Amino acid sequence: MEALQTVDLTKHYRSGLFKRKNIIALEKVSLSIEQGEIFGLLGPNGAGKTTFVKLLLSITHPTSGTATVLGHPLGQRALKEQCGYLPESHRYPGFLTAVDTMIFFGRLNGLEEKKLKDKAHFLLEMVGLKGWSKVKTKKFSKGMLQRLGLAQALVNNPKLLFLDEPTDGVDPIGRKEIRDLLIRLKGEGTTIFLNSHLLSEIEMICDRVAILNKGKVVRTGTISELTTQKLTYIIQLSAPVSDDLRVRLNQSNFSLDFKDTSLFVTLRDKSELNSIIDTLRASGIGIESMTQQKTSLENYFIQLMKGENER
Amino acid sequence: MRFLGMFRFTVGETIRRGTLIFYFGIATIIIILFALGIGHSTTDPDIVTIFGSPFAHISQPGANIIEFLLLQLHSLSIFWIILFGIFGVAGLIPGMLEKGTIDLFLSKPLARSELLMARALGAVSGIAINLIYFFLGIWLIFGVKLGVWHWGFLSSVVYVVYAFVCFFSVVTIVGLITRSTGFSIMLAFAFSIISWGLELRENGLYRLWDNVVYHRLLDALYYLTPQLNAMLENSSRVIGKNPFIPSPAEFTYMPYLYSFFSTSLLYGLSVWYFSRQDY
Known part of the structure; x- marks a missing residue:
């Protein structure tokens, strides 16, 4: 069952003097997220990632399109009762302590007063703020506020968690702790929607991602689907390639590279692979393994954005 | 919940x-000064003393000196509460709309109308707590030390709080539209002056331009906005008459009634506007 589904979700803003300028924040975004998965939304600044989440939580109203979150249409109270949200640049009242902040947001979620205090302490401990529960939030560092924000987003045991740059300002150990926490939450059945610039983190924990550029979804898929370069192979050979064979292989139109007993080949068409294998075997060279080359999500993203922006 | x-x-x-902490401090100092200073003369119980010095006879012919004192304290309190109240609460609505705060609030299962009304009611209640503290304190001191339990003075706080509820409807809509604390403070002050000008329009603003349309426009503005000045003036009339003002006006509920409609309209418009905005 889908935790989230959007169909042609569009948001246009009016700006400038007399609001005559039309700005396209999102254009016909259709996405579907399964329950229990960690989904990452990537994109350069201004791509529309935050707007997308704001539309789902009715912080901003859509221009057109429809969406359901946990089976509820946008704007319903039941939808928000089951969601947690950590905004990108969140601000907490500085005069409240960490535990009071948790209790306040728990109240806004309609939770029972009696259970809130214990829950607040439990969540603060979970995000590594155990000794800080009675300290006013105005004394917190950015990383600590981020942890508090995460605890606040979890106060209502959400089925769907929206996190906008959750590790922003957090030290490397803290980042690892947050990643582990998200994986644990996923194991407990929570669906997690992650907006982040940190592609290495997305790569580590997300099941699927979508890439947004200029308000449009340009790619969706699993990390493996996106990072596997479909026409680039690494072929492990039983012996090094002779000079004669190198010359013959280079006469073809493939992009070839040799390193000891490894052959790196980039094809224009998958059928060309058979021709290479035939040539190698005809020369008496055995094939020990053959794998598709993978790239990092970061490299993939950069290449994709270059291509998109050149259009 | x-x-x-x-x-x-x-x-x-x-x-x-x-x-508002400053206002609370001033109110406390005044209450303490009265608690320590006011009393009856030991030789003549009809004489009110301040720090042992005779101040006035309670039963002065043609003038109730206790009511006069209470009226002065009432006026003082209103002046301070408008001044500090605006600084204290005008930023509450724009503060709520700041990026990072509004995202959190709107992501919670709370209707925008509930959020806005809870915010407005909370702001007014903060002011009311301060006002009740001052009025109740003074009322108790006059009762305990002079034996004058002036219910009119105590009840006047209800009218002042009501006036502030109406006044805050202007602050709310201005805060929502401008999203700026500075503008909200300036426009709230401007409104308190405009309200005074509109109240006295027949002897003031009318004379600026002898034009019927202009006059009706001023009338419309007077009835479409909360009549802050008239409400505050009337709130003092439940205490008594100032002996130094010849033929003072009688108390009337009309400004409260008119302001009820204009305030409802402004809060309604605020909710409608807030519900339609993107944040």
Whole structure:
């Protein structure tokens, strides 16, 4: 069952003097997220990632399109009762302590007063703020506020968690702790929607991602689907390639590279692979393994954005 | 529960504001000064003394000196509460709309109308707590030390709080539209002056331009906005008559009634506007 589904979700803003300028924040975004998965939304600044989440939580109203979150249409109270949200640049009242902040947001979620205090302490401990529960939030560092924000987003045991740059300002150990926490939450059945610039983190924990550029979804898929370069192979050979064979292989139109007993080949068409294998075997060279080359999500993203922006 | 949560939070935020803490401090000093200083003369119980010095006879012919004192304290309180109240609460609505705060609030299962009304009610309650503290304190001191339990003075706080509820409807809509604390403070002050000008329009603003359309426009503005000045003036009339003003006006409920409609309209418009905005 889908935790989230959007169909042609569009948001246009009016700006400038007399609001005559039309700005396209999102254009016909259709996405579907399964329950229990960690989904990452990537994109350069201004791509529309935050707007997308704001539309789902009715912080901003859509221009057109429809969406359901946990089976509820946008704007319903039941939808928000089951969601947690950590905004990108969140601000907490500085005069409240960490535990009071948790209790306040728990109240806004309609939770029972009696259970809130214990829950607040439990969540603060979970995000590594155990000794800080009675300290006013105005004394917190950015990383600590981020942890508090995460605890606040979890106060209502959400089925769907929206996190906008959750590790922003957090030290490397803290980042690892947050990643582990998200994986644990996923194991407990929570669906997690992650907006982040940190592609290495997305790569580590997300099941699927979508890439947004200029308000449009340009790619969706699993990390493996996106990072596997479909026409680039690494072929492990039983012996090094002779000079004669190198010359013959280079006469073809493939992009070839040799390193000891490894052959790196980039094809224009998958059928060309058979021709290479035939040539190698005809020369008496055995094939020990053959794998598709993978790239990092970061490299993939950069290449994709270059291509998109050149259009 | 959710409404109450936001309401309690806003009351807490309001009474922690520096300007209102200052008001609370001033109110406390005045209450203490009266508690220590006011009393009856030991030789003549009809004479009110201040720090042992005779001040006036209670039963002065043609003038009730206790009511006169209470009227002065009432006027003083209103002046300070308008001054500090604006500084204290005008920023509450724009503060709520700041990026990072509004995202959090709107992501919670709380209707925008509930959020806004809880915020407005919380702000007004913060002011009301301060006013009730001052009025109740003075009322108790006059009762205990002079034996004058002036219910009119105590009840006048209800009218002052009501006037502030109406006044805050202007602050709310201005805060929502401008999203700026500075503008909200300036426009709230401007409104308190405009309200005074509109109240006295027949002897003032009318004379600026002898034009019927202009006059009707001023009338419309007077009835479409809360009549702050008239309400505050009337709130003092439940205490008594100032012996130094010849033929003072009688108390009337009309400004409260007219302001009820204009305030409802402004709060309604605020909710409608807030519900349609993107944040």
